[in-house]
Amino acid sequence: xxxxxxxxxxxxxxxxxxxxxxxxxxxxxxxxxxxxxxxxxxxxxxxxxxxxxxxxxxxxxxxxxxxxxxxxxxxxxxxxxxxxxxxxxxxxxxxxxxxxxxxxxxxxxxxxxxxxxxxxxxxxxxxxxxxxxxxxxxxxxxxxxxxxxxxxxxxxxxxxxxxxxxxxxxxxxxxxxxxxxxxxxxxxxxxxxxxxxxxxxxxxxxxxxxxxxxxxxxxxxxxxxxxxxxxxxxxxxxxxxxxxxxxxxxxxxxxx
Amino acid sequence: xxxxxxxxxxxxxxxxxxxxxxxxxxxxxxxxxxxxxxxxxxxxxxxxxxxxxxxxxxxxxxxxxxxxxxxxxxxxxxxxxxxxxxxxxxxxxxxxxxxxxxxxxxxxxxxxxxxxxxxxxxxxxxxxxxxxxxxxxxxxxxxxxxxxxxxxxxxxxxxxxxxxxxxxxxxxxxxxxxxxxxxxxxxxxxxxxxxxxxxxxxxxxxxxxxxxxxxxxxxxxxxxxxxxxxxxxxxxxxxxxxxxxxxxxxxxxxxx
Numbered sequence: 124x125x126x127x128x129x130x131x132x133x134x135x136x137x138x139x140x141x142x143x144x145x146x147x148x149x150x151x152x153x154x155x156x157x158x159x160x161x162x163x164x165x166x167x168x169x170x171x172x173x174x175x176x177x178x179x180x181x182x183x184x185x186x187x188x189x190x191x192x193x194x195x196x197x198x199x200x201x202x203x204x205x206x207x208x209x210x211x212x213x214x215x216x217x218x219x220x221x222x223x224x225x226x227x228x229x230x231x232x233x234x235x236x237x238x239x240x241x242x243x244x245x246x247x248x249x250x251x252x253x254x255x256x257x258x259x260x261x262x263x264x265x266x267x268x269x270x271x272x273x274x275x276x277x278x279x280x281x282x283x284x285x286x287x288x289x290x291x292x293x294x295x296x297x298x299x300x301x302x303x304x305x306x307x308x309x310x311x312x313x314x315x316x317x318x319x320x321x322x323x324x325x326x327x328x329x330x331x332x333x334x335x336x337x338x339x340x341x342x343x344x345x346x347x348x349x350x351x352x353x354x355x356x357x358x359x360x361x362x363x364x365x366x367x368x369x370x371x372x373x374x375x376x377x378x379x
Numbered sequence: 380x381x382x383x384x385x386x387x388x389x390x391x392x393x394x395x396x397x398x399x400x401x402x403x404x405x406x407x408x409x410x411x412x413x414x415x416x417x418x419x420x421x422x423x424x425x426x427x428x429x430x431x432x433x434x435x436x437x438x439x440x441x442x443x444x445x446x447x448x449x450x451x452x453x454x455x456x457x458x459x460x461x462x463x464x465x466x467x468x469x470x471x472x473x474x475x476x477x478x479x480x481x482x483x484x485x486x487x488x489x490x491x492x493x494x495x496x497x498x499x500x501x502x503x504x505x506x507x508x509x510x511x512x513x514x515x516x517x518x519x520x521x522x523x524x525x526x527x528x529x530x531x532x533x534x535x536x537x538x539x540x541x542x543x544x545x546x547x548x549x550x551x552x553x554x555x556x557x558x559x560x561x562x563x564x565x566x567x568x569x570x571x572x573x574x575x576x577x578x579x580x581x582x583x584x585x586x587x588x589x590x591x592x593x594x595x596x597x598x599x600x601x602x603x604x605x606x607x608x609x610x611x612x613x614x615x616x617x618x619x620x621x622x623x624x625x626x627x628x629x630x631x632x633x634x635x
Contacts, residue, residue, distance in 0.1 A: 139586055141421065143407055147406070154397055164397045169406070172584075200571055200585045202585065242568070276587055279589065308454045308497065309498035313497045319458075329456045333516065343400060
């Protein structure tokens with residue numbers, strides 16, 4: 124763990140995410156895990172299975188953030204072009220990796236399944252990449268430079284991510300606390316803005332929920348120290364109490 | 380409807396999407412609706428509530444695609460900076476819109492709620508923008524150039540999108556058909572690649588599902604004409620039959 128801020132981006136790859144056929148589950152999972160690890164997820168992009176789109180997005184992200192995590196496109200079919208695209212982005216050849224071939228050949232042998240040409244495609248990776256172990260279905264993901272390339276199937280993505288996280292530099296985890304607020308953002312906007320201004324070392328977010336009749340809000344205070352977080356959260360609770368009292372008085376005078 | 384391909388991108392805005400606190404529901408919904416409308420969603424980006432990040436992403440996307448749809452950051456609190464950022468991207472002022480102020484003042488009057496300074500923030504939009512009506516909670520979204528700016532709360536996003544879609548140029552809808560395949564991608568990869576090559580006017584995707592023990596696949600054939608789609612789908616079904624027969628024979632000879 125370092126005092127530095129460590130940043131990350133995700134690149135989710137796949138036509139199926141853009142056609143609505145698959146509702147992505149990996150972005151939210153990665154966000155949860157990175158938060159716990161003290162790595163700030165700053166940007167996500169979703170692109171189609173098109174080489175130019177993948178290369179352009181990957182190069183933009185890997186130049187901007189400490190880490191990039193990709194999902195999807197490393198299976199055995201013709202639309203799985205992630206390994207080729209990543210190789211192109213790094214300017215290296217994409218080849219069958221000897222160690223991956225051995226691992227996979229042994230697995231298919233054990234399962235009495237043919238190690239087809241299509242399955243062998245999954246052993247391809249950029250020259251110089253290192254493996255990300257896949258305890259679910261053997262075919263490895265890979266790391267090259269600051270880019271971690273993982274599967275799109277959520278069970279496999281999650282298992283691979285578990286193997287990547289311990290290898291990363293992590294920052295001071297962002298702490299967070301939530302304060303439930305029965306009032307809508309329109310009631311709290313101005314005083315909450317003042318609290319944020321008074322506590323620049325925190326990041327205060329308000330998340331409205333629409334409950335059919337009216338909005339309520341969840342107010343989340345995030346900071347890298349417990350003291351900073353609690354100080355701002357206490358002011359948020361006082362603000363809610365002040366608004367509650369003002370509303371009670373308003374009702375009383377309306378009834379009087 | 381035109382014969383042209385109409386493209387679109389989405390920009391989802393909000394720290395809460397990147398911290399994992401909120402699991403996005405708008406991307407999948409937009410993808411579903413655009414598919415039905417014959418508009419190709421080509422890219423999605425998720426960025427934080429940071430002006431520079433929003434401006435950079437918006438300018439990249441609006442210059443590349445026919446339409447851009449944004450979600451989030453148009454509420455009344457200090458972290459709602461989308462209207463300002465969009466104005467900056469277009470190089471115009473962000474001002475309280477007279478018509479929006481009138482609509483919202485009347486709504487809060489009816490509900491006997493104060494039209495606070497914070498609520499008035501929601502009437503701000505780039506000069507020259509037109510409204511996107513919000514039947515759920517009144518405060519409008521807006522359209523400027525090819526950019527449609529909508530709320531992040533899914534009920535409001537969906538209602539606003541319903542009002543935007545009829546105003547758009549739409550292309551020839553992409554038709555799709557799914558073929559269930561009991562075999563994993565490793566079994567079908569090579570022959571499926573050959574079918575894709577023989578049917579360049581279609582886009583054939585295969586989506587693996589991991590069922591605890593083995594992978595099965597859903598094969599999706601997409602095309603802009605029924606004939607092209609059916610011709611490729613028929614070859615996919617024949618391919619599955621061929622693999623099935625080969626497996627049966629394999630088992631017989633193994634038992635013999």
